[in-house]
Amino acid sequence: MLYIIGLGLADIEDITLKGLNAVRNSDLVYLEHYTSILGGGADYKNELEKFYGKEIILADRTMVEQNSDEIIDAAKDKTVSFLVVGDPFGATTHTDLVLRAVEKGIKYKVVHNASIMNAIGCCGLQLYNYGETISICFWSDAENWKPKSYFEKICENRSRGLHTLCLLDIKVKEKSLINLIKNRDIYEPPRFMSVAQASSQMVQIIQEARDYVMDEDDENLTEINLKKLVEANILTEDTLAVGLARVGKDDQTIRVDTIKNLADCDLGSPLHSMVIAGKLHPLEIDFLRLFYNGEAQVKFDDLVNSHNDFYVKK
Amino acid sequence: MLYIIGLGLADIEDITLKGLNAVRNSDLVYLEHYTSILGGGADYKNELEKFYGKEIILADRTMVEQNSDEIIDAAKDKTVSFLVVGDPFGATTHTDLVLRAVEKGIKYKVVHNASIMNAIGCCGLQLYNYGETISICFWSDAENWKPKSYFEKICENRSRGLHTLCLLDIKVKEKSLINLIKNRDIYEPPRFMSVAQASSQMVQIIQEARDYVMDEDDENLTEINLKKLVEANILTEDTLAVGLARVGKDDQTIRVDTIKNLADCDLGSPLHSMVIAGKLHPLEIDFLRLFYNGEAQVKFDDLVNSHNDFYVKK
Numbered sequence: 001m002l003y004i005i006g007l008g009l010a011d012i013e014d015i016t017l018k019g020l021n022a023v024r025n026s027d028l029v030y031l032e033h034y035t036s037i038l039g040g041g042a043d044y045k046n047e048l049e050k051f052y053g054k055e056i057i058l059a060d061r062t063m064v065e066q067n068s069d070e071i072i073d074a075a076k077d078k079t080v081s082f083l084v085v086g087d088p089f090g091a092t093t094h095t096d097l098v099l100r101a102v103e104k105g106i107k108y109k110v111v112h113n114a115s116i117m118n119a120i121g122c123c124g125l126q127l128y129n130y131g132e133t134i135s136i137c138f139w140s141d142a143e144n145w146k147p148k149s150y151f152e153k154i155c156e157n158r159s160r161g162l163h164t165l166c167l168l169d170i171k172v173k174e175k176s177l178i179n180l181i182k183n184r185d186i187y188e189p190p191r192f193m194s195v196a197q198a199s200s201q202m203v204q205i206i207q208e209a210r211d212y213v214m215d216e217d218d219e220n221l222t223e224i225n226l227k228k229l230v231e232a233n234i235l236t237e238d239t240l241a242v243g244l245a246r247v248g249k250d251d252q253t254i255r256v257d258t259i260k261n262l263a264d265c266d267l268g269s270p271l272h273s274m275v276i277a278g279k280l281h282p283l284e285i286d287f288l289r290l291f292y293n294g295e296a297q298v299k300f301d302d303l304v305n306s307h308n309d310f311y312v313k314k
Numbered sequence: 315m316l317y318i319i320g321l322g323l324a325d326i327e328d329i330t331l332k333g334l335n336a337v338r339n340s341d342l343v344y345l346e347h348y349t350s351i352l353g354g355g356a357d358y359k360n361e362l363e364k365f366y367g368k369e370i371i372l373a374d375r376t377m378v379e380q381n382s383d384e385i386i387d388a389a390k391d392k393t394v395s396f397l398v399v400g401d402p403f404g405a406t407t408h409t410d411l412v413l414r415a416v417e418k419g420i421k422y423k424v425v426h427n428a429s430i431m432n433a434i435g436c437c438g439l440q441l442y443n444y445g446e447t448i449s450i451c452f453w454s455d456a457e458n459w460k461p462k463s464y465f466e467k468i469c470e471n472r473s474r475g476l477h478t479l480c481l482l483d484i485k486v487k488e489k490s491l492i493n494l495i496k497n498r499d500i501y502e503p504p505r506f507m508s509v510a511q512a513s514s515q516m517v518q519i520i521q522e523a524r525d526y527v528m529d530e531d532d533e534n535l536t537e538i539n540l541k542k543l544v545e546a547n548i549l550t551e552d553t554l555a556v557g558l559a560r561v562g563k564d565d566q567t568i569r570v571d572t573i574k575n576l577a578d579c580d581l582g583s584p585l586h587s588m589v590i591a592g593k594l595h596p597l598e599i600d601f602l603r604l605f606y607n608g609e610a611q612v613k614f615d616d617l618v619n620s621h622n623d624f625y626v627k628k
Contacts, residue, residue, distance in 0.1 A: 016322060016330050092597060099597070113428050
């Protein structure tokens with residue numbers, strides 16, 4: 001039997017009783033620790049082991065994506081728990097694990113838990129007003145890697161009045177390009193994208209798009225499209241956004257401001273997430289107000305009015 | 315202190331340890347029981363009380379939406395837990411409760427849990443491929459109440475290749491129109507929309523739209539738009555969908571088929587949910603295959619090909 005157990009978002013006590021019972025009855029316990037981390041700390045293996053009274057095997061990307069047979073085959077005769085931060089179906093790789101277990105005739109059970117996909121509701125923007133979720137990844141100058149297709153997706157959501165949850169990049173046990181090429185098992189220190197970094201990246205996209213000069217026979221459709229979106233004010237530095245840090249923990253921090261201002265904020269230790277607001281409804285505005293740190297509430301009203309102006313004009 | 319605690323989806327043991335500790339340390343425990351129910355059973359108050367070792371006060375819509383001061387004021391000097399099936403921020407009304415608590419200077423803490431918004435991942439359609447979530451409510455001939463604006467939202471999602479989570483109506487402790495008008499405290503038996511009912515409703519919209527005859531100076535924009543959407547094959551009886559019943563419970567049931575065929579399925583006791591598929595990716599197709607009950611897998615491949623055909627042609 002293979003249990004895939006969500007650990008929730010923040011603390012050891014976020015596991016459900018169902019999940020804890022399964023872990024305590026397991027012969028082997030794996031912990032996936034590269035798509036997310038629990039509560040921002042990197043060294044919680046010991047803590048978890050004490051709490052569960054079980055030894056834990058850390059499962060990195062290589063083990064889960066390439067050597068998953070070890071986990072699945074063990075589940076033929078033994079009870080195996082595979083622990084995942086958040087909910088088990090938050091990442092493609094866990095879906096794949098389940099699928100391969102089924103193919104081998106292994107029974108599986110899923111124990112659900114909170115993930116950022118629903119806990120994001122804590123900022124007061126209603127879950128049914130969200131569009132497609134996007135991911136923002138670290139850019140790398142060295143590798144000339146600057147994906148920005150997410151920008152158009154945020155714009156599509158905003159055009160429909162919808163909010164966008166932005167999942168921010170996590171790099172745990174990753175190799176640098178050079179170490180990857182040379183096949184060396186040397187890992188970079190873990191990195192977690194902050195709300196400030198994500199916001200800065202967006203501001204950069206916006207500014208570059210605005211400055212972009214089109215040629216007469218320009219065929220760079222991506223750049224042309226970005227320029228159009230920015231010039232149509234669908235997404236600008238002044239669009240309202242929500243920065244969230246450590247959702248579910250006692251020191252959870254939420255900040256509402258323009259993307260431009262969030263580029264300068266410091267929300268502290270990871271994990272961070274971000275929401276780009278779509279059309280704001282009265283209850284949502286009242287809730288966001290709780291998280292606005294500006295000088296006066298008058299300023300917040302101005303920000304909201306200018307933010308929602310886009311929808312009035314449409 | 316006011317704790318808003320998510321109970322998860324299915325069983326009593328789906329509460330987190332953090333949530334259980336908060337309940338056991340509370341002076342008063344309220345259970346919201348009209349936006350969702352735990353595990354399909356209606357009579358779980360006693361079971362919960364035994365499990366928690368606490369008396370539970372059932373909070374119906376009237377109490378939460380109109381008499382919430384009772385709950386909030388109690389939290390001034392006492393520790394109050396407010397229990398919600400799923401995650402606390404799944405429904406507008408809970409956001410409102412938090413807001414009113416903050417306005418009165420009451421401290422609050424949220425204990426997150428799984429909700430259908432993320433647990434829906436169990437059908438294998440990746441969460442980041444979902445668009446806006448929609449709600450399908452019971453139609454009432456008597457009251458001439460047949461909202462179908464959700465149909466256009468599903469079409470917008472599908473045009474972008476996105477899946478749509480459909481939340482199906484729940485009527486708990488509702489009054490009939492006549493009892494509402496006469497202000498009589500007589501309640502209808504609880505009703506939970508099934509996947510078959512939701513699918514039938516969609517088939518009806520599709521057929522009526524196809525049969526709709528436009529006049530030359532027709533100004534019924536809604537009907538005209540529906541007709542266009544159906545004739546463009548954006549959403550038809552043959553679109554693939556997923557019906558889910560009792561997500562997270564041991565007898566969880568998932569069925570993949572065309573909307574037309576789901577209109578005839580019986581997935582058993584509540585709660586039910588449904589997903590209208592957008593563009594299907596290889597891993598998603600492999601996973602959906604597990605839940606297809608058709609005669610032969612060949613037929614499933616045909617269904618998927620014809621479903622994805624829409625995106626190839628685009």
